[in-house]
Amino acid sequence: MMMGPSPTGWRPLVFAANRRYSIDFCKRAPHSRPMAHSENPFLNAGALSDGTVTLRPYRLDDADDLVATCADPAVLEWTQVPQHYTRDMALDWCANPPEPSWVITSPTAEHPGRYSGQIDVRVHTAHYVSLGYMSAPWARGRGLMTAAVRIVTDFAFARGAQRVEVCVHPDNTASRRVAEKAGFTLEGIRRNGEVLRGDVRDLAVYSAVPEEA
Template sequence: MLGRMDSPTWPLPVTVLEGGRIRLRPLREADADNLVATSTDPDTIRYSPLPDEYTRDTALDYIRGAQDASRAMIWAIELLDEPDSLAGVIELRGVYPHAGYVDVGYRTAPWARGRGAAKEALLLATRHAFTHGCHRVELLAAVDNIASRRVAERCGFQFEGIARDREYLHGAYRDLAMYSLLSTDGDGDGAGE
């Protein structure tokens, strides 16, 4: 079990995190083309609220915005055996940081899917949040996004139910599955496997 600090720090310190086969690092302008390829992939588009036209300029704006950690900590997911690669992105967003909880979202590059990068990134980001005083990390996934839901479950996140019409995407409301992991649930080390 990870201990809780008296109050969460926000924004959380943005540091390079490493574990398993991945590194979480700040996004760089050199990531722009891979970010475009990830964000225009049909499976990514299907589940992500992204701009209709995701261009290199859109990617560069996102990368520059990632440097402002007042609202979200955004990391590039890099595979250690492929230095300077972009296997995806992961964000911790301060929904109610003063109340001790944040939410997490991630996108995995098509070429990195099925390699455990999302699971390892989720574990690292969640531990980082707990280490800095957060008590609850929430994750929302489209009900039919089985891959994302499996990642949450493999990291020990608990299914809490369905948030009806929680997201408006592609011209329609859709239900989202809600998951959470608490700092008191264990060490966040894939207890759900």
């Protein structure tokens, strides 16, 4: 499952032209970096886990798996990942990842600790965040992403968030199922909510609030 990563909406972003590019309302991929926010309550989270699925910091040896994931046709269809994502770009991302952003792993996988995807939090305000996520092709269908979304949502609520949002293309059924299984509520369709490689597209908007957790 994957959601086209790229949240912003609360302030402009500036990226180096050779390795970053603009993103929009509710999603992100391994290519964009938020501006520094000294009051960000979601920084320095470390590893998170529900006892089975673990979210850990990036390592340089994640780079090859990240490149393979970004080359997957399904990832390219739904996300802002560059069409020719290079190993140098992946190494840069792994060495200098945005915070908060985690690698998804599972101890039950064939290679415990291996990159199985990633999930990011985009901080719009201290009380409003959105999630971006994408799964590695070899890790789909195991419930890892749903567990990761629940873990990060609980983390966000514990850090004071009052709204966690997921936005996904209406036809991206896999990512929509993740949000729904994680307990998010469909609020509606944000018309013309993103531009992906020149194509203006709608977004299905899901949310979770602490009262319903």
